[in-house]
Amino acid sequence: MVEAYAEAGGALSNQQLYERTAEKLGVQLDLFVEAEPVGEKGTKASKPTRHARWAQQTLKVNGLLERVERGVWQLTTEGKAKLRRPVKGMALLAFSTRLGIGVWGDCTDVVGGLETDITLVLTSPPYPLAKTRAYGNVREGEYVDWLCATLEGVIAKLAPGGSLMLVLGNDIFQPGSPARSLYKERLTLALNDRFGLSKMDSLIWFNNSKPPGPVQWASLNRSQLNTAYESVLWFTNDPSQVRSDNRRVLQPHRERQTRLMAAGGEQRNERHSDGAYSLRPGRSYARQTAGRIPKNVLPFGHQCADQKAYKIAAKALGLPVHGAPMPVSLCRFLIEFMTERGDLVMDPMAGSMSVAKAAELAGRRWLACEQYGEYVLGGSTRFEGQPGFWRNDALTGLAA
Numbered sequence: 001m002v003e004a005y006a007e008a009g010g011a012l013s014n015q016q017l018y019e020r021t022a023e024k025l026g027v028q029l030d031l032f033v034e035a036e037p038v039g040e041k042g043t044k045a046s047k048p049t050r051h052a053r054w055a056q057q058t059l060k061v062n063g064l065l066e067r068v069e070r071g072v073w074q075l076t077t078e079g080k081a082k083l084r085r086p087v088k089g090m091a092l093l094a095f096s097t098r099l100g101i102g103v104w105g106d107c108t109d110v111v112g113g114l115e116t117d118i119t120l121v122l123t124s125p126p127y128p129l130a131k132t133r134a135y136g137n138v139r140e141g142e143y144v145d146w147l148c149a150t151l152e153g154v155i156a157k158l159a160p161g162g163s164l165m166l167v168l169g170n171d172i173f174q175p176g177s178p179a180r181s182l183y184k185e186r187l188t189l190a191l192n193d194r195f196g197l198s199k200m201d202s203l204i205w206f207n208n209s210k211p212p213g214p215v216q217w218a219s220l221n222r223s224q225l226n227t228a229y230e231s232v233l234w235f236t237n238d239p240s241q242v243r244s245d246n247r248r249v250l251q252p253h254r255e256r257q258t259r260l261m262a263a264g265g266e267q268r269n270e271r272h273s274d275g276a277y278s279l280r281p282g283r284s285y286a287r288q289t290a291g292r293i294p295k296n297v298l299p300f301g302h303q304c305a306d307q308k309a310y311k312i313a314a315k316a317l318g319l320p321v322h323g324a325p326m327p328v329s330l331c332r333f334l335i336e337f338m339t340e341r342g343d344l345v346m347d348p349m350a351g352s353m354s355v356a357k358a359a360e361l362a363g364r365r366w367l368a369c370e371q372y373g374e375y376v377l378g379g380s381t382r383f384e385g386q387p388g389f390w391r392n393d394a395l396t397g398l399a400a
């Protein structure tokens with residue numbers, strides 16, 4: 001049924017839907033009209049017709065199908081986006097710049113042919129959400145196996161000391177309970193057990209502009225606090241030669257530190273916490289350093305100029321705006337921390353291409369794959385004006 005609506009490209013009457021669905025299933029159209037007793041009361045109806053109506057309601061509840069008039073339905077923008085996947089095994093070079101390429105395709109079909117090492121895989125996979133987003137989410141019970149299978153090929157291409165960074169949500173709860181899922185812990189163990197990856201850290205992306213939630217457990221039941229962070233799980237295949245270097249992301253010294261350095265360091269002689277910390281005159285904070293080492297709590301709000309421009313451009317093309325874009329500023333910070341100019345950064349599940357745009361701005365080479373063509377086309381608008389920008393005409397056809 002979904003294929004029938006997608007191929008129609010517009011509205012279908014129920015009669016047209018039955019004809020096309022019957023053809024696709026290789027069954028007689030009569031099946032949709034022959035009535036037989038259904039249910040306890042034995043009311044006469046066609047079972048396939050009832051199934052079709054049920055499926056229409058399910059698609060409607062999921063925001064994929066909308067009623068045009070009585071007996072006539074069409075896919076919503078999200079519904080169309082959901083369906084524009086490339087044929088399995090095929091990938092389209094969608095757009096490129098001098099530094100990178102955006103591919104419309106499933107990442108598992110793309111990475112096998114890669115002949116160069118990846119220094120950083122930075123991605124935000126779909127979370128195991130109970131209420132699914134337009135791009136689809138995998139259930140919690142299958143999540144670890146699904147993500148490991150999806151990432152296996154890219155992990156194999158990591159350079160020695162290369163890193164995998166996964167931006168993952170914290171608000172996944174055990175069914176009907178305010179207790180959080182342990183999926184991130186299970187995933188951490190699986191990445192270690194199955195691929196030998198070492199955990200470097202679980203960084204906190206602190207986002208104070210998140211809307212209040214989880215509504216059920218914070219606003220209604222009141223047993224939880226409002227969420228203000230997501231995790232950035234960081235793994236490497238070789239901690240002894242990990243490529244990260246905090247000197248690439250130093251922050252300006254605070255005024256107090258600048259004054260201390262200028263004065264030759266601390267003048268106090270003190271011991272704290274049973275001697276764990278001590279201040280020694282002329283020694284502590286005396287060394288001239290280039291900047292402050294960032295803390296592992298990363299405060300980045302959602303909104304940024306790049307994100308706003310992307311949304312406006314996608315809407316102008318009649319494309320669905322991605323529902324979970326990451327701030328380009330956060331991606332750029334992580335990329336600069338983890339890689340040097342010219343290194344290759346990959347985002348296998350690229351959505352609106354935020355990671356790719358950050359890599360472009362930071363002067364890193366990049367490779368980004370996204371399974372939905374509409375998101376690739378919308379994301380490609382971020383690169384207009386970048387050196388060497390080129391876009392495949394085959395992609396432009398996806399605009400409404």
Ligand SMILES: C[S@@+](CC[C@H](N)C(=O)[O-])C[C@H]1O[C@@H](n2cnc3c(N)ncnc32)[C@H](O)[C@@H]1O
Binds near residue numbers: 127324326369
């Ligand atoms: C949470 S979103 C990523 C958002 C992205 N970081 C951004 O800033 O826009 C996850 C994306 O992964 C894509 N995806 C899921 N599985 C994929 C696969 N096997 N290959 C390519 N893309 C995939 C989904 O279509 C979705 O757009």
